Amino acid sequence: FNSLAAVLRGTGNMAFPAAVTCVGVVILVPASPALIFGWGPFPALGIAGGAVALLSYYVLGCLAFVAYLWGGRSVLHPSLRAVRFRWPLFRDILRVGAVAALVTVTTNLTIIIGTAFAGEFGPAAIAGYGTGARLEYLLVPLVFGLGGPLVAIVGTSIGAGERERALRTAWIGAAIAFILTEAIGLCAAAFPTAWLSLFDTDPRMIEAGARYLRTVGPFYGMFGLALSLYFASQGAGRLLWPLLGAVARLLIAALAGWLALRWSGELLHVFFAQSVGLVAAGLINAAAVAGGAWFGSLTWPWSAAAALQVGVGMTITDHPLHRSGRAAFPHPAPASGNDAHAA
Structure with a gap:
């Protein structure tokens, strides 16, 4: 979760990781007591319910980051086929x-x-x-x-x-x-x-x-x-x-x-x-x-x-x-979208 968020922040996109975190917290805060004490349709899992809620938050957050990175919306388009350990x-x-x-x-x-x-x-x-x-x-x-x-x-x-x-x-x-x-x-x-x-x-x-x-x-x-x-x-x-x-x-x-x-x-x-x-x-x-x-x-x-x-x-x-073998970032130019931070 944190590594994927760091990758997105490294591209200059601070908004999406922050949005995922904020939305996740809004869901996590009520989900934790719901799973611990068994509110409504949720089972009473005791202290394990807090762990289930937290793990669910991280899993869903990772899926959101992966979908963003590999969905074509990010300026970075990683390819698993080109992965080589160097x-x-x-x-x-x-x-x-x-x-x-x-x-x-x-x-x-x-x-x-x-x-x-x-x-x-x-x-x-x-x-x-x-x-x-x-x-x-x-x-x-x-x-x-x-x-x-x-x-x-x-x-x-x-x-x-x-x-x-x-x-x-x-x-x-x-x-x-x-x-x-x-x-x-x-x-x-x-x-x-x-x-x-x-x-x-x-x-x-x-x-x-x-x-x-x-x-x-x-x-x-x-x-x-x-x-x-x-x-x-x-x-x-x-x-x-x-x-x-x-x-x-x-x-x-x-x-x-x-x-x-x-x-x-x-x-x-x-x-x-x-x-x-x-x-x-x-x-x-x-x-x-x-x-x-x-x-x-x-x-x-x-x-x-x-x-x-x-x-x-x-x-x-x-x-x-x-x-790392990559070219330097280009000279800063007027930016838009996820690169607006460079302006």
Whole structure:
């Protein structure tokens, strides 16, 4: 399901995958309790009913994507008869996909380590931290709404030799992500109880969760900045610096959090360490993109102009779009239909 949706998004068609997902959710939400509890003509399957509803959603979604791809409506017309397994294609996929998986792992490890530190202060602290950190997870699909187009547009632009357009797109997307996530973080910091009370009303849980949101929430904008540039870097095929940013966040949250726990014994200081980790991740990603990491070694001064002037490193033909044996995307032209994003 996700792979087929990614293929369509890669062609520039964001609307159809979004439509399939939205329609599927509208059906899935009532179908799950109907199959669990046995509403109307549906049998009562218990907890298995939820699994049946979810699997049905994925199967029907896959069929919709397959029908669209092979039905002649897509700009991409794959042929199963021409499928050949070629190592260069696997290499291009894995050099981005494997590193992207590591970024996801380090991000989740950061939350796990934070949960372990909160556990030193009892169950209420764990509940408060977990509830507060859940808001960070909800930021991921929000930024992904920007990240999907960023992957496609940045990759297309670099493949066509439009470096300036790729960078401009990345910075615009990063700015939007920063503003959205920072606004959510500031609201959560100002009114933490509004979020926390949705899950529990225990005073100790509310206190711990409020401490987390007031300390880390104001820096959620850096999380949005790092995540959006991570998606843009996927399109550029350059994920070393996003990985380093995620590792830096993990190490700062782990080491500084451990030191804070041992030296002060204050949960607030553990949360400060997590805030510093978010700032580090955002700054590392931004500095790398601004310094020209997509097109070669980092340059000074770190600016978009410097990135465009890099004379060494990745040339147009080094980009995965070319190494796969396919021609680059043509120079952007007035678009219509599914290619309207290129305009």
